[in-house]
Amino acid sequence: MSSEQVIQEIRAFMAARDWDQFHSPENLAKSISIEAAELLECFQWGPDFDADDVRAELADVLTYCALLADKLGLDTDQIVLDKLAVTGQKYPVEQARGTSTKYDRL
Amino acid sequence: MSSEQVIQEIRAFMAARDWDQFHSPENLAKSISIEAAELLECFQWGPDFDADDVRAELADVLTYCALLADKLGLDTDQIVLDKLAVTGQKYPVEQARGTSTKYDRL
Amino acid sequence: MSSEQVIQEIRAFMAARDWDQFHSPENLAKSISIEAAELLECFQWGPDFDADDVRAELADVLTYCALLADKLGLDTDQIVLDKLAVTGQKYPVEQARGTSTKYDRL
Amino acid sequence: MSSEQVIQEIRAFMAARDWDQFHSPENLAKSISIEAAELLECFQWGPDFDADDVRAELADVLTYCALLADKLGLDTDQIVLDKLAVTGQKYPVEQARGTSTKYDRL
Numbered sequence: 180m181s182s183e184q185v186i187q188e189i190r191a192f193m194a195a196r197d198w199d200q201f202h203s204p205e206n207l208a209k210s211i212s213i214e215a216a217e218l219l220e221c222f223q224w225g226p227d228f229d230a231d232d233v234r235a236e237l238a239d240v241l242t243y244c245a246l247l248a249d250k251l252g253l254d255t256d257q258i259v260l261d262k263l264a265v266t267g268q269k270y271p272v273e274q275a276r277g278t279s280t281k282y283d284r285l
Numbered sequence: 286m287s288s289e290q291v292i293q294e295i296r297a298f299m300a301a302r303d304w305d306q307f308h309s310p311e312n313l314a315k316s317i318s319i320e321a322a323e324l325l326e327c328f329q330w331g332p333d334f335d336a337d338d339v340r341a342e343l344a345d346v347l348t349y350c351a352l353l354a355d356k357l358g359l360d361t362d363q364i365v366l367d368k369l370a371v372t373g374q375k376y377p378v379e380q381a382r383g384t385s386t387k388y389d390r391l
Numbered sequence: 392m393s394s395e396q397v398i399q400e401i402r403a404f405m406a407a408r409d410w411d412q413f414h415s416p417e418n419l420a421k422s423i424s425i426e427a428a429e430l431l432e433c434f435q436w437g438p439d440f441d442a443d444d445v446r447a448e449l450a451d452v453l454t455y456c457a458l459l460a461d462k463l464g465l466d467t468d469q470i471v472l473d474k475l476a477v478t479g480q481k482y483p484v485e486q487a488r489g490t491s492t493k494y495d496r497l
Numbered sequence: 498m499s500s501e502q503v504i505q506e507i508r509a510f511m512a513a514r515d516w517d518q519f520h521s522p523e524n525l526a527k528s529i530s531i532e533a534a535e536l537l538e539c540f541q542w543g544p545d546f547d548a549d550d551v552r553a554e555l556a557d558v559l560t561y562c563a564l565l566a567d568k569l570g571l572d573t574d575q576i577v578l579d580k581l582a583v584t585g586q587k588y589p590v591e592q593a594r595g596t597s598t599k600y601d602r603l
Contacts, residue, residue, distance in 0.1 A: 182288055185362045192369055196376060197383045201542050204339065205328040208321075209541055211346060212424055215314075215321035216534030222311040223527055224491040224519045233310065234359060238368035240317060241350055241361055247343060251336070255347055256291045262344035263298050270302060277303040279436040307436050315435055318530055322428030329421055330413050330597040385542040394500055397574045404581055408588060409595040416551065417540040420533075423558060427526075427533035434523040445522065446571060450580035452529060453562055453573055459555060463548065467559055468503045474556035475510050482514060489515040 182256065186249050189242060207247040214239040288362065292355050295348060313353040320345040394468065398461050401454060419459040426451040500574065504567050507560060525565040532557040 193199055218236035221228045248255045269282040278285075299305055324342035327334045354361045375388040384391075405411055430448035433440045460467045481494040490497075511517055536554035539546045566573045587600040596603075 182362060185365055188366060188369060192373065195378050196381050198381075198385070200383075201385045203332060204334060205332045206542055208325045208328050208339075209421065209537055212318070212321040212325045212428075213534045213538050213541060215318040215346070216424075216531045219314045219318045219527055220531050222314050223531060224524055226309060226311045228310060230357070233314075233353075233357065234364050235368055235371070237350060237353060237359070238364040240321070240346070241365050242368065244343060244347055244350065245365065247339075251339065253340060253343070256288060258340050258344040259291055259347050259351065260294060262341055262348065263294060265341070267298065272301050275302050275304075277306075279304070279307045312436055315431055315527065318534075319428045319432050319435060322425045322530075325421055326425050329425060330418055394574060397577055400578060400581060404585065407590050408593050410593075410597070412595075413597045415544060416546060417544045420537050420540050420551075424530070424533040424537045427530040427558070431526045431530045434526050438521060438523045440522060442569065445526075445565075445569065446576050447580055447583070449562060449565060449571070450576040452533070452558070453577050454580065456555060456559055456562065457577065459551075463551065465552060465555070468500060470552050470556040471503055471559050471563065472506060474553055474560065475506060477553070479510065484513050487514050487516075489518075491516070491519045 182245075186245055189245055190249065193246070202246055202250060204247060204250055207243055207250060210243040211240060211247065214243055288351075292351055295351055296355065299352070308352055308356060310353060310356055313349055313356060316349040317346060317353065320349055394457075398457055401457055402461065405458070414458055414462060416459060416462055419455055419462065422455040423452060423459065426455055500563075504563055507563055508567065511564070520564055520568060522565060522568055525561055525568060528561040529558060529565065532561055 193202070214236060218233065218240055221232045221236060245255065248258070270285070274285050275282075299308070320342060324339065324346055327338045327342060351361065354364070376391070380391050381388075405414070426448060430445065430452055433444045433448060457467065460470070482497070486497050487494075511520070532554060536551065536558055539550045539554060563573065566576070588603070592603050593600075
């Protein structure tokens with residue numbers, strides 16, 4: 180299945196429930212943070228996790244991300260590639276290799 | 286471009302910098318929350334937002350999501366579709382249409 | 392110094408800058424999440440952390456919490472004590488001692 | 498009641514359940530983000546909120562903040578005041594009054 184078919188399924192799901200009215204960009208951004216924290220909760224007390232819970236919560240984050248991208252007319256693949264290019268500039272391989280140091284302290 | 290090519294670009298980017306060592310599932314979950322909050326910051330004081338900032342931050346969230354999915358051997362499209370099916374059960378169209386009420390209070 | 396004096400200092404700080412207009416409960420809730428993620432960022436790649444950074448970010452979370460409590464007429468000490476009583480019911484010592492299991496799975 | 502008595506109540510609560518073992522600074526930082534998002538969820542679809550829910554979730558954020566401060570030997574009032582002083586430098590009244598613009602764009 181392609182990303183285009185997935186967004187069509189999501190659109191159909193939301194339309195059937197007349198939920199688009201709640202999906203302002205701001206509400207979607209809040210929702211992404213809310214679901215991201217539910218994903219984080221799978222790791223609240225340590226590195227071990229329930230694979231089913233992580234799978235479900237990651238899916239929720241991705242769904243709201245897809246909705247926000249769609250609302251703003253963005254292609255999720257394209258914005259990721261564009262950002263990778265920018266990040267590549269901030270973290271040249273020679274300086275960044277092997278370290279997690281943030282770019283402003285490289 | 287397909288999602289498969291995007292994840293390959295992301296893998297190559299991370300491999301060139303030897304960053305996979307930092308990408309435990311827990312660290313990726315923390316990163317998703319951190320980037321989700323940077324996206325939320327675009328809306329901190331109201332509904333208006335800078336489109337370029339939102340685009341960049343959404344891309345960061347999606348990138349870490351793609352990394353986590355890849356680390357766990359998950360297909361991002363498939364887990365979204367699977368979760369939609371589960372959500373459809375919790376929110377039947379007849380009861381959920383037009384309302385944002387959470388399923389346990391429907 | 393008491394919590395009452397701290398909230399007075401915070402109120403004076405915000406009044407001098409005419410910032411109360413931005414402090415709707417919703418904006419304050421968003422701000423708490425945003426700052427909580429900046430605190431989390433101190434631990435993004437592992438358990439080690441810079442003490443000064445953690446101190447500063449924790450202070451930001453607490454400041455926005457104080458503002459939200461003040462906006463809603465809540466006493467921060469009282470609501471914490473009230474919630475401890477509720478949590479004590481959900482996690483009786485006999486069942487909860489020594490385990491991090493969530494109450495619905497105890 | 499003073500903040501010192503509240504932290505003693507929290508310490509006693511946690512000791513009775515032998516929960517200190519889970520309270521690494523990193524786990525507490527994750528917990529603060531998780532609870533902050535539950536607070537944010539009260540405002541997921543708009544500015545209206547249930548006062549009881551907000552009160553309970555804000556209490557959870559504050560409790561984990563108190564635990565983290567205690568773990569690191571920090572006084573919550575003092576770190577807030579110290580940070581206000583720093584923030585005052587970044588946002589002089591003359592330039593910052595009446596605007597929500599971030600300091601790096603003032």
